[in-house]
Amino acid sequence: MSQHDFCDMVLSRRLEYGFNGYQVPSMPRAARSARRRSSARNNAEDPKLCAFDLLATLAGNLLVGNSSSASTSNSSTQNGNCVINDLNGEEGYVDQSDHSEPQPDDRSSTEKEIINSLIILPDIDEGKSNPSGIDIHASAGDVSIKLGDTADTKDQSEGLGADMLSCEQGNTDSERVGDFVRNGPSVLPKVKDETHGQMKVESHISDGADVYSLKDHVTSDKKPLARHSSNNSSRLDPCENKDQLSLSSFPVENGVVVVSRDNDDNSSGCTHPSSYTKPFRPVPYIGDRRIRKVLASQSCKAIPRYKSKFLRPGGGPYQAHFLDSDRWLNYQGIQSQRNFPFKKRKFYDMDCRSISDKETNGKGGDNISTSRKSLKEDCSEPERFTSLAVPRSTFPDVDSHVKLRIESFRVPEMLIEIPETATVGSLKRAVVDAVTTILGGGLHVGVLLQGQKVGDDSKTLQQTGISHDRALDALGFMLEPDPAHYPPPISPGSSSLLRHCDAPQPLTRYHAAPTKVQPGNCDKLAEPRGAHSRKLVESDRDSTTSPVNMLRKGRAESKALVPIPSMNTGAKAAVAIHRKSKRSEIAQRRIRRPFTVAEVEALVQAVEKLGTGRWRDVKLHAFDSARHRTYVDLKDKWKTLVHTAKISPQQRRGEPVPQELLDRVLTAHAYWGQQQSRPQQLKQLLY
DNA sequence: ATTAGGG
DNA sequence: CCCTAAT
Incomplete structure (x- = not known):
């Protein structure tokens, strides 16, 4: 490394956070409604569009939460404060200390949230589909959207304010979440009974692959990131010019929120495939970096989620799989049987189980015990889910519809660069901005079948081979940068794609990388990052020591961008964050550096x-x-x-x-x- | 992007 | 240090 580089490195120390995915909360009702309307009208039969509908959630107000484990050194947060975020982006700390009973091993606990969405589509020809209704079910953390001819039976959602609650802080999450759900008005659009023959897409949390996390050190918005990072592992080694955090897989969640917690600390494991010990870890990374978006809803209808297939640890596009008809039916039966508290819990358990299953291998049921256990912890507070049971006691003919469950969407990777001295709050805002920008219009939803992208949008599901009676393991959805918005940069691997990010010294920039991530993705992101990064680290030392001697030109590289190993996907996009609206959002006051x-x-x-x-x-x-x-x-x-x-x-x-x-x-x-x-x-x- | 000043 | 108006 040349002296020059070294100096730069020393002069500019920044943190970079890369996000590969995100969990997305449900969107504001208004947005949903609008979406619903249009969808019903035009896209009832298009899985992509339907899926995208769900994503609309992302376009709304998002809040980013930083999660930290209970073991945080910061006493103020140790007590267990939760940050509740509502749709307006307001947040406040709620002291939960009373609830924070010592939790064994809490330090390593990770939490995962699941927001499920259920989409039911007719798998028949478009013309026959019934656009009359797209329903959105939302219950305590559960939203499902259904398309198809349905009879409107219930509507308690209207008028409810949908709030997104974000719980930060890792301990006693389940309780908190419960509180949030309870307190937060939730919303839910209309619920209709679905007809028969429908395709359902449920989204779940996806893989928790490659994620760097601030670990247990991020606790308060007011704390400088540097503080946190300093305690972190080598991943945040300042020597690498930049501390980089990669949240490679925040699952995008579309509707239902299931909060669960795991007790093992695998957050880092995500980054390294090898450490992927947990069979099922829907959102491993979430563990530390929990970003919770909870949609509280009053109409508590829980829609059990079955998972057929899960993301690979490496984090590929999340895949939605067809539900096995039998299981689905069974499930229905269960639901109808019990719609009460313990019942709900049951459902949640199922969810977890399903998730774990997926990860394991799509073999439903093997990990039940394991996941269940975590679920218990996670899904405590039965009351909250009181009305989770789905009303539909009958599930007519399922033949002509395909039921899919979208465990989660993978969001294109984002890279965020932010000064170490920035506050956690600013980081959150930066992330939100990035996410919002990306989701705001630069995404496409791709449908994968048998691992192949389904290119012809005009074909019906049947024609495409997506039908209820077919193996459902092969269907997947993925988010990808919209070429229209962000034309794919040059050749893959070319660092040129980073140039798109050079807004004049933006506080943050992220680079949206290909959505499609292969299994091996984890390592790629995790490790090369350091190698590729040539960030500058700021240091007072040099300048003070011999300011006059440091005459160099080349101020050009003030923009530090860390090349991200390109994935093996063709689509790539880089998006600059426009944070003009609220400078305050990110513009943190520079740290004071007295002149020597x-x-x-x-x-x-x-x-x-x-x-x-x-x-x-x-x-x-x-x-x-x-x-x-x-x-x-x-x-x-x-x-x-x-x-x-x-x-x-x-x-x-x-x-x-x-x-x-x-x-x-x-x-x-x-x-x-x-x-x-x-x-x-x-x-x-x-x- | 710089400069000059007030806050 | 920040923020801005004026260059």
């Missing part, structure tokens, strides 16, 4: 030579390598120096500046002040 005597010395020297009013030159001459010292900073410093020099030593604060320097400051100030006024004097004389 050495810096003052360099400044004085430069000003003596160049004069005041030429701060850019001063900067270039004496602080070119000190990236954190802008010409404005230098100008300000000079201003304060002049002031300091004028006041009595007793009134001065901070590191004392040698009187000798102060004298020079006054001298230079006086001198250049005169120089500046000369022209004016001349003018005055002339006129």
